[in-house]
Amino acid sequence: MTPPRLELRGISSGYGDMPVLDDISLSVGRGEFVSILGPSGAGKSTLFRLLTGAMAPRAGEMFFDGAPLDRNARPFAFMPQRDALMPWRRIIDNTTLGLEVQGMRRSQARTIVAPFFHEFGLAGFENHYPAELSGGMRQRAALMRTVVQGRPMLLLDEPFGALDALTRTAMQRWLEEMRAHHGWTVLLVTHDVREAVYLSDRIYVLSPRPARVVREIGVPLPRPRHRHNARTNAADIENLILETLLEPHEGPSP
Numbered sequence: 001m002t003p004p005r006l007e008l009r010g011i012s013s014g015y016g017d018m019p020v021l022d023d024i025s026l027s028v029g030r031g032e033f034v035s036i037l038g039p040s041g042a043g044k045s046t047l048f049r050l051l052t053g054a055m056a057p058r059a060g061e062m063f064f065d066g067a068p069l070d071r072n073a074r075p076f077a078f079m080p081q082r083d084a085l086m087p088w089r090r091i092i093d094n095t096t097l098g099l100e101v102q103g104m105r106r107s108q109a110r111t112i113v114a115p116f117f118h119e120f121g122l123a124g125f126e127n128h129y130p131a132e133l134s135g136g137m138r139q140r141a142a143l144m145r146t147v148v149q150g151r152p153m154l155l156l157d158e159p160f161g162a163l164d165a166l167t168r169t170a171m172q173r174w175l176e177e178m179r180a181h182h183g184w185t186v187l188l189v190t191h192d193v194r195e196a197v198y199l200s201d202r203i204y205v206l207s208p209r210p211a212r213v214v215r216e217i218g219v220p221l222p223r224p225r226h227r228h229n230a231r232t233n234a235a236d237i238e239n240l241i242l243e244t245l246l247e248p249h250e251g252p253s254p
Ligand SMILES: Nc1ncnc2c1ncn2[C@@H]1O[C@H](COP(=O)(O)OP(=O)(O)OP(=O)(O)O)[C@@H](O)[C@H]1O
Pocket: 015, 020, 038, 039, 040, 041, 042, 043, 044, 045, 046, 047, 209
C-alpha cells in the first residue's frame, strides 16, 4: 500500500510554558486536498512552522512518503498568508524568486516560469510591478512562485484571507480547476468553513489552543463543486463543521 504523502503522528508543540499543539495526528494522501480549520490562534501557523523546519516539535513524528520527514529534501512549497511579493521586482522576477533562492540563474528561472503566465491569468503582466495588479492577481503570482518550484506538496496558509468576497470565490474556483488539472497535493489552513468544504477531500477541525483534532470530516462531494447539487450537500457539511467549532472542547479528545 502506498504510504500517505504526509503523515503526522502525535505532534505536540508550544512556546515557553504555553502548549499550542496537543497530540496532533493527521495525514495527506498523494493528490489529496486536505484542509485544517480552527479558531484564530489555535496553532495552525505553528503547524506549518514545524513542517517547514522553522521549529522542532516537542513530541511526535512526521513522515513524508513513508520516511521520516527530511526538511533538507525541501518537500514543501509554502505560500504564506500575505502575498509577500517584493514591490520593487517586476512580476516575472517575483515569480522566479523561489528558484533563484535555490541557486538557479535568473535567466534560466525565467524560461521555467514563462509558460505558467497564461494559466495563472497573468499573461501580459510579466513586466508590471505588484502594486499595478489586483489583489487576486497578486495572489496568483504568489501561488505561481510557489508552484514553479516543482515541489511534491503545497502548503497554503490562508491564501485568500485578505481578498474581497467576490475575488475570493473566483480564486477558489480557479484553484479547484488548477488542482484538478495538475493533481497537486495540498494542505490548506483556513478559517473559512465554506472555502474548506469547497476545496477539500478531507478536513481536520481543530479545537481552540492547545489545538487537538476534534473531528476529521470527509467531503465526498462530486467535482466540480460549484454545480447546484454539490452546493446543496455542501451546506450539510458546512453546518456539521460549524457545530463542531462551536462545541465546548474541554476534556480528552474524542
Ligand atoms: N514566536 C512565538 N512566541 C510565543 N508565542 C507565539 C509565537 N508564535 C505564536 N505564538 C502564540 O501561539 C499561539 C498559536 O499561534 P499560531 O500563529 O500558530 O496560531 P494560528 O492558529 O495560526 O493563528 P491565526 O489563525 O490567528 O493566524 C497564539 O496564541 C500565538 O500568540
